Amino acid sequence: MRAVRLVAAALLTAGCAGSAAGSSSDLPPTGVERVGLTEWTVATEHEPLVAGQDLLEVTNAGATSHDVAVSGADGMWKTQLLAPGEHAQLRIRTRPGETLRLWCTVPGHDEAGMRTTLTAAAGVGVVSSESR
Numbered sequence: 001m002r003a004v005r006l007v008a009a010a011l012l013t014a015g016c017a018g019s020a021a022g023s024s025s026d027l028p029p030t031g032v033e034r035v036g037l038t039e040w041t042v043a044t045e046h047e048p049l050v051a052g053q054d055l056l057e058v059t060n061a062g063a064t065s066h067d068v069a070v071s072g073a074d075g076m077w078k079t080q081l082l083a084p085g086e087h088a089q090l091r092i093r094t095r096p097g098e099t100l101r102l103w104c105t106v107p108g109h110d111e112a113g114m115r116t117t118l119t120a121a122a123g124v125g126v127v128s129s130e131s132r
């Protein structure tokens with residue numbers, strides 16, 4: 001019972017942290033998604049995400065600085081501003097069946113097309129982990 005409660009507390013903490021600054025004791029992500037930023041698109045790797053604790057691996061493949069913000073039912077998360085070629089990891093929390101919004105927060109970039117959506121799988125629990 002105590003273990004269950006600890007896990008629940010960890011989940012809550014991770015959810016609030018957003019761009020967690022070096023919390024290495026986090027649970028492994030349920031899903032990993034690569035996100036590429038260029039002028040002027042936000043490209044995602046595959047859909048849908050496995051609902052739960054997901055890890056976004058963000059790369060700025062563009063020629064100017066970009067970031068990415070993610071908004072979902074459980075909160076909003078954002079990377080720092082990434083110089084061309086820089087990477088960042090973003091831990092997010094997704095609910096089954098929800099649609100997340102992703103966009104670049106640099107002024108004008110959203111309007112220029114740097115936005116997309118990403119859906120989380122409707123099913124709960126373990127989807128066969130066929131990760132590459």
Ligand SMILES: [Cu+2]
Nearest residue numbers: 066104106109
């Ligand atoms: Cu941008």
